[in-house]
Amino acid sequence: MSELRINLTKGISLFKYNKKAFIGFIIILFYVLMAIFGRYIVPLSLESNFSERYLAPSLKHPFGTDYFGIDIFAQIVNGARTVIGLSMTSSFFAVLIGTILGILRGYLTGKIGQLVDAIISIFLVIPSFPALLIMAAIFADSNLNMVQISLIVALWLWAPLAKQVSAQVMSIKSKEFIEASKMLNMPLYYIVFKDIFPLVAPYILVNFAMQLKGAMEFTIGLMFLGLAKFDSTHWGIMLNYALYQAGALYTPRAFHYPFFIILNIILLIYGGIIFAQGLEETFNPKLRGHE
Amino acid sequence: MKKTLIKIFVLFMSLTLIFSSFNFSFAATKKTSDLKLASDWPYPFHGNPFGPGAVGGAWWFVYEPFAYYIPQTGQYIPRLAEKWTINGSKLTVYLRKNAKWSDGRAFTAQDVVNTVAFIQAMWQWPYEIQTVRAINPNTVEFTLWKDAPTSFMHTILTDGAMGSLVPYHVYSKWYGQARQVAELGKKIFYDTQSGKTVSDETKKQYEKLSSALRDQVNKFSPYKTLKRMPVVGAYEPTKIIQSEMVLSKNKYHWLANKNTTERVVFRRWSSNEFVWASLVSGELDAAHPNMPKDVVEQLKFINPNLNVKTVSDLSEIALIFNFNNKLFKDLNLRKAIAYVIDKNKVKDVSVWQANPAGQYYTGVLSSMQSKWVNSATLSKMTKYTTSAASAENILKKAGYTKKDNQWYTPSNEPVEFVLSVYGPHNDWVLAAREVVQQLNKFGFKVEMKLIPDGMRDQVMRSGEYECAIEFGSAWWGYPHPMTGYARLYQWDIANITAFPSKEKFNTPWGEYSPFDLVEELRVNINNSKKATEIIQKLAYITNEYLPVVPLFEKVLPIYYSSARLTGWPSAQDGRWSLAPGGIERLYNLLITEGVLKAK
Numbered sequence: 095m096s097e098l099r100i101n102l103t104k105g106i107s108l109f110k111y112n113k114k115a116f117i118g119f120i121i122i123l124f125y126v127l128m129a130i131f132g133r134y135i136v137p138l139s140l141e142s143n144f145s146e147r148y149l150a151p152s153l154k155h156p157f158g159t160d161y162f163g164i165d166i167f168a169q170i171v172n173g174a175r176t177v178i179g180l181s182m183t184s185s186f187f188a189v190l191i192g193t194i195l196g197i198l199r200g201y202l203t204g205k206i207g208q209l210v211d212a213i214i215s216i217f218l219v220i221p222s223f224p225a226l227l228i229m230a231a232i233f234a235d236s237n238l239n240m241v242q243i244s245l246i247v248a249l250w251l252w253a254p255l256a257k258q259v260s261a262q263v264m265s266i267k268s269k270e271f272i273e274a275s276k277m278l279n280m281p282l283y284y285i286v287f288k289d290i291f292p293l294v295a296p297y298i299l300v301n302f303a304m305q306l307k308g309a310m311e312f313t314i315g316l317m318f319l320g321l322a323k324f325d326s327t328h329w330g331i332m333l334n335y336a337l338y339q340a341g342a343l344y345t346p347r348a349f350h351y352p353f354f355i356i357l358n359i360i361l362l363i364y365g366g367i368i369f370a371q372g373l374e375e376t377f378n379p380k381l382r383g384h385e
Numbered sequence: 386m387k388k389t390l391i392k393i394f395v396l397f398m399s400l401t402l403i404f405s406s407f408n409f410s411f412a413a414t415k416k417t418s419d420l421k422l423a424s425d426w427p428y429p430f431h432g433n434p435f436g437p438g439a440v441g442g443a444w445w446f447v448y449e450p451f452a453y454y455i456p457q458t459g460q461y462i463p464r465l466a467e468k469w470t471i472n473g474s475k476l477t478v479y480l481r482k483n484a485k486w487s488d489g490r491a492f493t494a495q496d497v498v499n500t501v502a503f504i505q506a507m508w509q510w511p512y513e514i515q516t517v518r519a520i521n522p523n524t525v526e527f528t529l530w531k532d533a534p535t536s537f538m539h540t541i542l543t544d545g546a547m548g549s550l551v552p553y554h555v556y557s558k559w560y561g562q563a564r565q566v567a568e569l570g571k572k573i574f575y576d577t578q579s580g581k582t583v584s585d586e587t588k589k590q591y592e593k594l595s596s597a598l599r600d601q602v603n604k605f606s607p608y609k610t611l612k613r614m615p616v617v618g619a620y621e622p623t624k625i626i627q628s629e630m631v632l633s634k635n636k637y638h639w640l641a642n643k644n645t646t647e648r649v650v651f652r653r654w655s656s657n658e659f660v661w662a663s664l665v666s667g668e669l670d671a672a673h674p675n676m677p678k679d680v681v682e683q684l685k686f687i688n689p690n691l692n693v694k695t696v697s698d699l700s701e702i703a704l705i706f707n708f709n710n711k712l713f714k715d716l717n718l719r720k721a722i723a724y725v726i727d728k729n730k731v732k733d734v735s736v737w738q739a740n741p742a743g744q745y746y747t748g749v750l751s752s753m754q755s756k757w758v759n760s761a762t763l764s765k766m767t768k769y770t771t772s773a774a775s776a777e778n779i780l781k782k783a784g785y786t787k788k789d790n791q792w793y794t795p796s797n798e799p800v801e802f803v804l805s806v807y808g809p810h811n812d813w814v815l816a817a818r819e820v821v822q823q824l825n826k827f828g829f830k831v832e833m834k835l836i837p838d839g840m841r842d843q844v845m846r847s848g849e850y851e852c853a854i855e856f857g858s859a860w861w862g863y864p865h866p867m868t869g870y871a872r873l874y875q876w877d878i879a880n881i882t883a884f885p886s887k888e889k890f891n892t893p894w895g896e897y898s899p900f901d902l903v904e905e906l907r908v909n910i911n912n913s914k915k916a917t918e919i920i921q922k923l924a925y926i927t928n929e930y931l932p933v934v935p936l937f938e939k940v941l942p943i944y945y946s947s948a949r950l951t952g953w954p955s956a957q958d959g960r961w962s963l964a965p966g967g968i969e970r971l972y973n974l975l976i977t978e979g980v981l982k983a984k
Contacts, residue, residue: 141826144730161677161734227837227838227839317835318808318835319808324834324835326818339677339815341680343658344683345679347679
């Protein structure tokens with residue numbers, strides 16, 4: 095416990111010196127706050143007004159209006175809850191499954207190790223879209239909640255991470271300090287969680303941020319397959335409308351429509367990436383060479 | 386060294402740019418007698434109409450019907466047939482004597498007999514044709530089954546599959562088998578229809594024969610085996626790759642001398658955006674993608690040669706209800722929904738070029754309403770102008786209550802339901818989004834659910850929906866109100882919604898069942914006075930009892946370029962109405978008759 099407190103204190107103090115981590119943290123915090131409180135501050139009216147479509151950004155409509163004549167800013171703010179909620183939960187599950195199975199595969203040998211490897215390989219090669227179609231057929235009538243949907247998304251995201259983590263663990267487990275732990279008869283959980291996990295943790299954090307994009311894409315797929323509740327303010331759905339239904343790329347006066355949606359998606363993912371990179375720099379002794 | 390490399394790179398890039406621009410300007414100015422379109426086709430191409438994907442967009446260029454029918458003028462344009470006569474249930478078709486397959490063989494009545502046997506065997510349709518026989522090489526006689534509607538004569542004459550799908554000289558080795566399967570299939574069908582029991586042994590025998598035939602015919606690829614696909618149509622597929630399908634002129638076609646277009650070139654319709662871009666760049670001469678209003682304006686600005694003509698697609702998009710759900714059994718709720726929905730807004734965001742649904746929901750397409758429903762009948766009907774107040778009055782009178790912007794039924798249950806919509810149909814999704822928004826604003830709790838790709842039929846037929854966006858009345862096949870009413874009260878819509886169409890409904894003329902009225906209309910289809918009387922009753926029932934709530938009449942926007950071609954019909958020309966259900970028919974008619982040609 096005291097060790098954790100020391101680590102946290104160390105992290106927070108280093109946070110001050112790591113601009114990347116700080117900026118990333120601020121961006122993520124901004125979107126999380128937007129997801130929690132946004133809808134109470136910026137009311138949303140989804141009433142379409144075709145004559146007011148593609149209005150340029152103004153004080154009344156900070157991001158302009160979309161193809162339906164609806165305020166884009168209000169949709170971005172109100173859609174943040176679904177985006178952040180689904181993407182982060184899905185990424186969390188993907189990282190959790192990928193990390194556990196990746197470490198197991200990397201550390202364990204023999205038949206169990208091979209079995210885990212086979213599971214990872216199977217999930218790596220299953221084409222996700224046909225599999226989602228089958229799942230859509232199976233769960234067509236189920237009212238899935240956010241956790242269930244996130245688990246479905248995570249099912250198709252965890253395998254590459256598991257493969258990469260297992261490779262990292264394989265290289266770490268032959269290090270002297272692991273051998274030392276083994277010679278001291280330290281239990282398996284100690285070796286896995288105390289010796290190995292801290293070394294792959296930054297890598298996992300970076301992966302978590304990278305998974306956000308994939309999770310967002312999958313969520314849109316699920317909505318279009320009827321598996322997830324359709325939310326027209328989900329940023330992915332908004333972007334789909336802009337590009338494929340409204341043809342905003344072919345209309346100069348609609349430039350702002352996809353622009354602001356893409357900007358927010360990029361910002362969220364970028365925030366996640368630099369936060370993860372910052373943390374890696376903070377916790378990884380090799381990258382903290384300046385100290 | 387570095388500098389030299391950079392110089393070489395810059396030189397290489399400059400040369401590439403110069404040559405590609407030469408190539409581009411050459412391609413742009415080169416005069417060809419091609420018609421460039423966009424479509425889909427199976428790849429690898431097999432040339433077998435029964436194989437997966439059939440022949441794709443080449444259909445109307447390679448197969449010819451006996452005649453084309455122009456819905457706007459009611460005129461038949463003879464194609465494979467020179468003329469025809471109708472005598473009771475017999476249709477005699479006199480084939481064009483100078484019609485030939487593209488390999489030079491004569492097209493005869495035996496080809497028609499062969500085709501009917503094959504389609505009945507492979508598609509289990511059309512059993513409405515009881516017999517077909519060759520009177521002589523140029524005359525073929527169809528006899529309709531006793532219960533077949535007389536309107537089926539129209540289908541025989543105009544369906545592209547009926548005459549020239551299966552050349553006898555190519556498929557003759559399976560003719561005997563096909564005939565056997567078709568005869569047995571018809572026997573089972575007629576027995577079933579007349580309430581007789583079909584023995585399991587007969588069914589098993591049919592399955593055995595049918596699957597043996599299918600196995601052989603489905604595998605056959607004329608394009609691979611014969612290295613060509615003999616066709617009776619004006620064009621034969623000659624070069625097919627993944628991205629492009631080229632059809633070359635059939636020199637034996639009876640209109641070959643008039644036709645100056647040597648090739649029809651299809652680009653793969655990979656996405657609407659690809660088609661938009663191809664129209665702008667002049668890579669396509671015509672296409673019919675759905676296009677948002679602003680994109681159309683931009684495209685016309687960039688490419689002033691681009692014109693647009695919209696024609697009715699002979700169908701309406703509607704809100705349909707599952708009548709097994711007790712919520713929708715209440716006419717008051719359906720009427721309230723009809724009043725709440727602002728159809729113009731739905732049309733604007735969904736398909737801006739569509740024809741408005743109008744204020745009466747008669748089951749007759751709105752663009753055809755004035756022709757079929759008289760003003761006296763309309764004056765007896767409810768007029769559905771968008772009015773939340775009218776909807777509220779209806780609901781309150783029926784005992785519905787509203788608390789905290791949520792409506793409750795007389796039994797105090799919230800009015801909540803899910804609106805299902807087929808995901809791949811973008812315009813339907815946009816319409817559903819708007820409908821959901823409007824109904825929620827009024828105080829119903831409505832959620833939208835997308836039906837995944839390929840699952841529409843399954844969801845609709847199994848009734849796993851509460852309310853959905855679907856085609857309502859549709860006049861496909863035989864463009865007449867009877868077709869639309871049959872769809873609403875006897876066929877697809879009646880089946881998937883479980884609307885009680887056999888029940889009697891009150892009308893100013895007495896009590897009638899719409900199911901029986903459709904039957905009566907079918908019998909009296911050629912008696913225009915009687916038919917009009919029946920249509921008034923059906924229109925009244927449809928408007929007052931709302932089996933569906935129409936949102937808009939679907940249109941087909943045809944974008945065509947006059948940059949390379951001349952001879953496009955004027956906006957008022959009736960031939961445009963040939964496009965719904967097979968737009969290539971229109972192009973084929975225009976180029977084979979030498980009307981549309983290269984400048």
